[in-house]
Amino acid sequence: MPVRRTSALSKKEKPKPKITVAEMEAVKKELGLRAQYKIEILFSRHRSPNLMKPSPLMLLIWESGKRFHGGGDQKMYWCGYSNCDMPVSSELFAYMHVVCPHCNRELFLDPKSKQAHVKSMQDRGLNPDDMRGIPYVVGERLANLTPPKLAELLEKTWRKLNGDADIYLKFSPYEIRYDPKYDDNSRTIDNLERVRLQRQPVIYTLKNILVDLAAGAELRTRLLAMITS
């Protein structure tokens, strides 16, 4: 009979870095293929490696090799319901809206789409109140984080992408203003495309992440070293 572990027993053990089934799948895949996703942190020029000091940054996620016959990355989005907050492929986007594959709820792609729907309901004499509560997909996240908090966010994001992602740190010559009102898709993405072409990023590939994990490293510690190097 297999003995069931009690919580008291498992508490005594030192927590070891665990690799989940999904991450193991990613290991196998890595033998022949590159990672399916990219996590990208874009720092502004006011970036501090000081552990206590927060730096403004932007977080983006991409599907690798989805555009231009494998040569380009396709931007991914997050589900806008705060109790879901999972990655959503833009391949799932329908006209003006998308159904999140994780929570199966409907989201709008942008404020214009929502306005158009609300107006069309009003025009038909229907009550659009339910529609007003539907959130948008999230394209990029702006935050002001210390290196340890960023390492935590990166680890969480990496796990949400099934541990199948390369991590890129990029350094923008532009300011990143941590203010939701600057979270304007068209402009930030224009800036981003230029940055993506101009600058040499720091890359922590899936392959190296897995080699480090297999050697017993804790992912968050490695990420912190990467951020502060």
Ligand SMILES: [Zn+2]
């Ligand atoms: Zn969702």
